[in-house]
Amino acid sequence: MNTDKPAPRIRTMYAQKSEKNHVVKLGPDIKAKIGMQLRLMYGEVVDQGVPERFVEMLRRLDDPNCEGR
């Protein structure tokens, strides 16, 4: 039985694409868009800087009077 080309269940162009294969060849603009979203999402956290608890923790690490924690 040939199951290579199942009848499209959905008519939108997006769905047709997903029927074919998961590794679709993406244009550079789509890659750029995803890259931008990724960096926005990531940058949202990075921009918060170093929370005080880590500054404090690292300072204590370096204190010879309390090795370890």
Add this chain to the structure above:
Amino acid sequence: MGLRKNVREAMLEAVPSLRAFAISLCGNVDRADDLVQEALLRAWANMGSFQPGTNMSAWLFTILRNLFRSEYRKRRREVEDVDGSYAESLTSLPEQTSRLEIVEFRNALKLLPSEQRESLILVGASGFSYEEAAQICGCAVGTIKSRVNRARSRLAEILSIDSASDFGPDRETRAVANSDIVRGDRS
């Protein structure tokens, strides 16, 4: 003494990026911060295993990832917090639309298999090379490349990005519909 100081400074510098990575792994800020703290303590205790001259940031990411992996196995049944505590923890962002887009994007990322997600983030957001990402994940460079490619295609499907300008108001609705299709296809 000098090494300890350098390591401490490198750790401090890596914290923001480690947090961003940790949040993308576990989807919960409090857990992510605990994970980062644990990773830093472990790195500090195992400073001897760091090879000077190699990328310290990649080393810290490797430790954090390994910790997450071993902890995740223990807590597998826990439901991850996708948009609950994390979304609430972010109070202000200049544009409401971009805020919404980020939340939507984060949710779309959650639909990816974890290996694809982490590979994409390491390469696309943390700024690591494919080689460094492979080292962090303990796999071949080719594996990272194919995971990143698959992650991008699936994201494009889930978010229905068909061109850079395709960010219409009903994108969310389509994203929901398409994510069901995508998951169905993978069965």
